[in-house]
Structure formats: C-alpha cells, structure tokens
C-alpha cells in the first residue's frame with residue numbers, strides 16, 4: 001500500500017510521512033523542490049517532483065497509490081488550489097482508493113471536486129496549528145514580546161503532529177469516507193494565554209502588544225499571503241467559528257490517545273524561544 005503525501009515538507013505533512021513510514025508503509029512525498037525536500041524528509045520516503053497548481057505534473061506520482069494526503073492551498077502565498085477537478089480526475093484514473101483532504105477554513109474547489117467524485121474522501125478540519133506559533137520566535141528572541149491581533153479570542157489550537165497522526169489513520173485504515181473531522185487541541189487558548197505559557201516554560205518575561213485588525217492584515221499582506229487568505233485569517237482569528245473554540249473528540253477517537261497540549265508543544269520547541277544571541 002503506497003501513500004502519496006502532498007505538503008510533505010510542511011508542518012502537518014511531515015508528520016503524516018513519519019507516521020506512515022513508522023508503520024511500514026511505502027510513502028511517496030510530492031514536492032516542488034526535491035533537493036530541499038531531501039534535506040528535511042526521512043530517508044525512507046520516495047521523493048517525487050510535482051506542483052499541484054499544474055496537475056499533469058502529479059500524474060506519475062499518483063500511479064500505484066492507495067491513499068493521498070492532499071493540500072487545499074498551493075504556492076508560497078497559500079492561495080486556494082483551483083485544480084481540484086483535474087486532481088480528482090487524475091486520482092480516479094490512477095485507481096486511488098481514498099483521500100484525506102486538509103481543509104483551509106472554508107470549502108473550496110479541491111474539497112468540492114473530491115466529495116463529488118467516487119473516491120473515499122475524508123475532510124480533516126484542523127483549527128490553527130500550534131506550529132504557527134514559531135512565527136513568534138524571532139520577535140520573542142529579539143525583543144521579548146510579540147505584536148499580534150485578537151489577543152483575547154480563544155482558539156483550541158491543535159498540534160500538527162496530531163493532525164498528521166489522524167491523517168495517517170484515515171489513509172491506512174480506510175472506512176472514513178464522507179466524514180468531516182474537526183481537529184483541535186485539548187483546550188481553547190487565547191494568544192495572550194499562549195504567550196504566557198511560552199513565558200512560563202522558557203522562564204522569561206514576555207510582553208503582548210495588541211495589533212488592530214487592519215495592522216494585522218497589512219502584516220499578512222507584507223508576508224506575501226494572497227488576499228483571500230488575509231480575509232480568511234482575519235475572520236477565523238477574530239471571530240472563530242464554534243468548532244474552532246470547542247474541543248473535538250476526534251484526535252483521541254482516531255489515534256487512541258489524548259491530543260497533545262500547547263505546553264507540550266512549547267517544551268518540544270523551547271530552544272526556539274530563547275533570547276537572540
């Protein structure tokens with residue numbers, strides 16, 4: 001049973017790769033840059049070049065594959081992938097059995113095309129990844145504080161390793177077709193509370209400066225995010241839907257263990273929140 005992991009070099013995808021390999025499954029990792037991918041992926045993964053915005057480049061990678069872990073954004077600006085219909089057609093043609101689709105906060109062309117097709121399709125609907133907090137590391141290192149919007153709005157952030165573990169179960173076990181799984185961590189936390197957890201774990205005083213929504217949008221634009229993502233981020237972080245604030249049972253149900261805490265995530269990354277030299 002070979003599995004194709006897209007976004008294999010990304011936050012969640014690399015956990016899918018590791019989990020499937022650790023269970024003895026052959027894993028093919030799709031990347032736009034095989035040389036860079038080889039430096040970050042485990043030796044056991046077969047690395048293939050492909051770009052989801054140009055589906056023909058993924059045709060070969062889909063051959064002989066039973067399950068696909070699939071992104072819904074593409075390119076360095078995180079734009080919504082418009083190539084869902086072509087990707088679904090290629091996957092069906094190649095005889096793929098099932099797909100775990102990593103939703104991006106709202107339904108788009110990839111989800112719609114796969115749900116309308118004949119493959120066993122499961123939507124993974126994670127809240128914000130704990131790993132996004134690495135975006136705070138430079139500011140915490142250099143000026144012992146962060147400037148962020150929506151400081152008092154809670155989201156039940158999820159460990160990207162738990163998202164990867166759920167995807168591996170869905171793909172390897174099958175039987176989850178037609179299901180949508182909201183995925184969260186064990187508790188809703190505001191950005192201020194997350195910063196306080198980092199401060200406690202690393203033993204530093206850290207300051208939280210609140211940005212306005214407009215300042216945050218400007219910063220996301222300057223970071224190169226597509227305008228549609230800027231709007232999704234502002235809506236999601238400023239007024240999260242109930243499922244982003246409500247702890248979901250699915251990490252525990254599908255993996256057989258409780259979702260990892262934010263404190264655990266910080267302990268695993270504490271070295272990245274030390275003062276800059």
Ligand SMILES: NC(=O)c1ccc[n+]([C@@H]2O[C@H](COP(=O)([O-])OP(=O)(O)OC[C@H]3O[C@@H](n4cnc5c(N)ncnc54)[C@H](OP(=O)(O)O)[C@@H]3O)[C@@H](O)[C@H]2O)c1
Pocket residue numbers: 006007008009010011012013030031032033037050051052053070071072073074075076102103104105125126127128129132
């Ligand atoms: N981050 C979050 O909080 C969050 C929350 C909910 C859902 N998600 C979803 O999770 C998925 C991954 O997000 P992430 O934050 O983990 O991203 P990430 O860590 O920044 O990784 C992005 C990945 O996408 C791949 N990629 C980008 N454009 C591509 C293209 N045109 N063709 C093939 N691969 C491409 C990159 O691979 P190469 O550079 O190796 O080609 C990389 O592995 C997305 O679908 C996103 O919507 C993320």
